[in-house]
Amino acid sequence: MSFLLWLLLPVAAASGWLVARHQKRRKPIYLSPDYFKGLDYWLHEEPDKAIDIFIKLIDVNNQTFETHLALGVLFRRRGEVNRAIHIHQNIIKIPTLDPQQRHLALFELAQDYQNAGLFDRAEDVFKQLLIADNYKIPALSQLLKIYEQEQEWKKAIEIAQKLEKLSAKKMPIAQYYCEQAEKYREQGQIDQTQQLILQALHIDPFCVRASFIEAELALENNDYQKAIVAFKRVETQDHQYITEVIKNLHFCYKAIGQIDEFTVYLQKILDSYDEITPVLSLAKIIQQELGEQQAINLIAKQMLKRPSLCSIKSFLALSNINNISNESLVLLHDTVTQLLKNKAFYKCNNCGFTARKLYWHCPSCKQWNTMKPIQGIDGD
Ligand SMILES: [Zn+2]
Structure with a gap:
């Protein structure tokens, strides 16, 4: 469609100019010399100069409203935002536009400003x-995108609350509170951070990120009991993140000398889910207390139940320690280690983007809370 519009641009310019002349003089006359100049540029493959001339020739009025609007959108999509802005600004100057046309043109103009990074102007027009x-x-929705991009979380929360009421769609307000909390945390303002975490959990009791921040704050404060409560909450919020808290829970229980209790917890997790991280954590404890063979048996059981590169690697590593290795086993261990070296740990459920770091806001599709730990043969 856009290609057709380009082809029709000289035609639109000619007819637009003729109609304008006809309306003024009541009879069609010759084409403007500018038209031939534009055509000359067009034929000599200087489209930029040709386009500028043709656009000037098409009178901006109610009849050519749609042509101008479409051209503006086309320029914006081609990344030529200055031209798009110029065209849409000209449309808005038409005094006879009806409100619907005016709103449509304003919406396009605001998007031009947004694409050009002129967020203040875009914000004014969207408002x-x-x-x-x-x-x-x-x-x-567009204002929300601007505030997200500008990291103006307070404004984002206000807009998201309005959108939730109007559209009955759940908005990522808890994530905005977490973003604010992270900012205060960086500045060392712990009271404000904790306040915002409470607000995040109040608005969304299933907000895993809020539990993470709360637990990390408690850890920094050596409050292991509080950290354990927050880390353990993750299982009930979204068990897909359980693998993210096992290591920290192990640390906390060790710090308070309650490894037995942690072992019971791990066993419960293993009975409910199939992830390898809790198995490896439990294997580590078993290795220390009951010996390597018991740990190998546990991992081998998991490998049969749900094979994964991580379990194979750990199995081989423990087997090596147990002196049952040979050259082939070492080679296999090194190969699996290599395979895991550059492996992504997280994947966006919405767009498939993968990363080694957990993003709460997908860098690719810009959705919130869609990145999860990868599971399966090459995951957890
Ligand atoms: Zn995504």
């Missing part, structure tokens, strides 16, 4: 559109 019922949700 103007909030009076139009049809544009309330789209304008609020």
Whole structure:
């Protein structure tokens, strides 16, 4: 469609100019010399100069409204935002536009500003559109994108609350509170951080990120009991993140001298889920207390139940320690280690983006809380 629009641009320019002349003089006359100049540029493959001339020739009025609007959108999609802005600004100057046309042009102009990084101007225009019922949700959604990009979390929360009421769609408000909390945490303002964490959990009791921050704060404060409560909450919030807390829980229970209790907890987790991390953690404890063979048996059982590269690697490592290794086993161990070396640990459930680091806001599709630890043969 866009290609067709490019081809029709000289035609639109010619007809637009003729119609304008006809309306003024009541009869069609010759084409403007500028048209031939534009055509000359067009034929000599200087499209930029040709386009500027053709656009000037098409009178901006109610009849050519859609052509101008489409051209503006086309320029924006091609990354030529300055041209898009110029065209959409000209449309808005038409005094006879009806409110619907005006709102449509304003919405496109605001998106031009947004794409150009002129967030203040985009924000102003989107706010103007909030009076139009049809544009309330789209304008609020775009404002939210701006505030997310600008990391203005307080404003993002206000807008998201309005959107939730209007669209009945769950918004990532708890994530915005967590973002704010992280900022205060960086500045060492712990009271404000904790306050925001409570707000995040109040608005979304299943917010894993809030539990992580709460537990990390407790850890920094050597409050192991509080950290254990927050880390253990993750299982009930979203068990897919359970592998993320095992190591820290192990540390906390060790710090308070309650490894037995941790072992009971791990056993419960193993009975409920199939992830390898709790198995490896339990194997470590068993290795220290009952010896390598018991640990190998536990991992071997897990390998049969749910094979994964991590379990194979740990099995081989323990086998090596137990002096049952040979050259082939060493080679296999090194190969698996190599395979795991550059492996991503997390994957976005929405777009498939993978990373070795956990992002709460997917860098690819910009969705919140969609990245989860990878499970399966090459995961946990
Ligand atoms: Zn994604």
